[in-house]
Amino acid sequence: MQKGRPREFDKEQVLDKALHVFWERGYEGTSLSDLTEAMGINRPSLYAAFGNKEELFRQALDRYAEKGPGAVYREALAEPTAKAVVERLLKSSADCLTDPANPPGCLAVQGALSCGDAAESIKQELCQRRARVEQELRLRFERAKAEGDLGRESDPESLARYVMTVMQGMSVQAAGGASRADLHAVADMALRGLAAAES
Amino acid sequence: MQKGRPREFDKEQVLDKALHVFWERGYEGTSLSDLTEAMGINRPSLYAAFGNKEELFRQALDRYAEKGPGAVYREALAEPTAKAVVERLLKSSADCLTDPANPPGCLAVQGALSCGDAAESIKQELCQRRARVEQELRLRFERAKAEGDLGRESDPESLARYVMTVMQGMSVQAAGGASRADLHAVADMALRGLAAAES
DNA sequence: CTATATCGGTACCAATCAGTACATATATAG
DNA sequence: CTATATATGTACTGATTGGTACCGATATAG
Numbered sequence: 001m002q003k004g005r006p007r008e009f010d011k012e013q014v015l016d017k018a019l020h021v022f023w024e025r026g027y028e029g030t031s032l033s034d035l036t037e038a039m040g041i042n043r044p045s046l047y048a049a050f051g052n053k054e055e056l057f058r059q060a061l062d063r064y065a066e067k068g069p070g071a072v073y074r075e076a077l078a079e080p081t082a083k084a085v086v087e088r089l090l091k092s093s094a095d096c097l098t099d100p101a102n103p104p105g106c107l108a109v110q111g112a113l114s115c116g117d118a119a120e121s122i123k124q125e126l127c128q129r130r131a132r133v134e135q136e137l138r139l140r141f142e143r144a145k146a147e148g149d150l151g152r153e154s155d156p157e158s159l160a161r162y163v164m165t166v167m168q169g170m171s172v173q174a175a176g177g178a179s180r181a182d183l184h185a186v187a188d189m190a191l192r193g194l195a196a197a198e199s
Numbered sequence: 200m201q202k203g204r205p206r207e208f209d210k211e212q213v214l215d216k217a218l219h220v221f222w223e224r225g226y227e228g229t230s231l232s233d234l235t236e237a238m239g240i241n242r243p244s245l246y247a248a249f250g251n252k253e254e255l256f257r258q259a260l261d262r263y264a265e266k267g268p269g270a271v272y273r274e275a276l277a278e279p280t281a282k283a284v285v286e287r288l289l290k291s292s293a294d295c296l297t298d299p300a301n302p303p304g305c306l307a308v309q310g311a312l313s314c315g316d317a318a319e320s321i322k323q324e325l326c327q328r329r330a331r332v333e334q335e336l337r338l339r340f341e342r343a344k345a346e347g348d349l350g351r352e353s354d355p356e357s358l359a360r361y362v363m364t365v366m367q368g369m370s371v372q373a374a375g376g377a378s379r380a381d382l383h384a385v386a387d388m389a390l391r392g393l394a395a396a397e398s
Numbered sequence: 399c400t401a402t403a404t405c406g407g408t409a410c411c412a413a414t415c416a417g418t419a420c421a422t423a424t425a426t427a428g
Numbered sequence: 429c430t431a432t433a434t435a436t437g438t439a440c441t442g443a444t445t446g447g448t449a450c451c452g453a454t455a456t457a458g
Contacts, residue, residue, distance in 0.1 A: 116228035116233070162384075162385050169365055169366070169367040169369070170364055173364050175312050175313065185360065
């Protein structure tokens with residue numbers, strides 16, 4: 001065991017609390033007072049454990065991508081066919097974005113869509129994360145095309161961008177109060193379109 | 200003419216400047232210093248002419264909806280057929296969201312997607328505006344259905360929500376750096392899907 | 399002309415922001 | 429036991445937030 005007085009809180013546990021606050025209020029909309037109150041620790045403990053507000057956000061984002069909704073995306077990519085990937089992706093998004101246990105919408109979309117100078121680097125980080133997911137999806141579609149699972153005339157890049165666009169739109173819809181059923185209807189409509197476009 | 204010293208700036212002109220700043224940085228990300236600097240007036244003049252930050256935002260939003268991109272939406276709704284409405288809506292959105300003269304994306308989406316307590320009422324205002332546009336679109340589709348322009352099995356509500364979802368997703372894409380061509384490809388894909396779903 | 403009403407600019411307000419100095423408390427290492 | 433290392437809580441920092449009091453300037457009304 002290490003020297004010194006031991007920490008009196010569970011780091012992952014309070015990180016989840018911070019994640020929840022950032023998710024709900026965005027990066028700029030969250031103050032350190034909001035964070036310390038929700039996390040149940042005081043300011044110097046927060047700084048000692050997580051660095052500063054920006055680093056805390058990044059750690060919360062990592063957790064979001066790893067244990068939270070991000071895990072759902074990775075599972076979807078593992079589906080055997082492109083069609084199954086998209087279906088799983090859209091359906092899971094509809095569920096996840098409206099999960100009553102979490103704030104509505106997606107942290108990677110709402111965390112810092114537009115912001116002042118101070119949050120600029122956070123905004124760019126979120127852009128990169130979204131772009132990375134889009135690229136992973138594109139790669140998955142390219143594989144599907146190579147496997148003959150998608151037609152020769154299909155365009156993996158446009159397809160990936162389109163699916164991302166629908167998911168991101170669903171996030172805005174969720175933030176506006178759309179229900180799980182509403183989003184499932186959107187997902188169905190997008191899926192019908194894709195199935196038709198493929199044939 | 201009225202008594203007193205006349206205002207030395209054009210109200211609409213400086214309101215456009217304010218609109219631009221809010222559009223780029225969002226409501227919370229914009230400080231009064233940002234505004235006065237961009238508008239070229241000092242603080243008391245701003246308060247005398249526009250009330251306060253929140254009222255200024257609302258007036259900028261009205262202008263956005265009236266003279267800005269909002270006008271494009273109204274034009275699209277006037278198209279003769281549902282298909283033409285959607286096509287015009289998506290294509291115009293792609294152009295508008297990536298117009299180099301404006302910040303990328305849509306003010307009604309990025310202005311305050313998630314935020315702290317102070318901006319809560321702005322967030323709700325934006326939600327209501329988005330919902331109102333969605334409802335206008337739904338009404339347009341209901342008319343199209345009554346006119347036989349849309350099939351009997353079509354669902355105007357889901358259709359409207361789907362189109363709004365795509366447009367809102369395109370706004371997120373634009374904020375992330377997507378080009379006009381990128382968004383046109385998305386629009387084409389959404390349109391192909393709808394055409395197929397209709398048949 | 400004088401009286402009145404509004405505008406513009408300086409210089410301020412209290413509240414809040416993110417971040418920290420410092421003293422005290424509590425653990426291990428020897 | 430003592431020495432050391434880390435955590436906690438109070439109370440603070442300077443900078444910035446949105447918002448104003450006040451005064452001189454500039455217009456019209458009579």
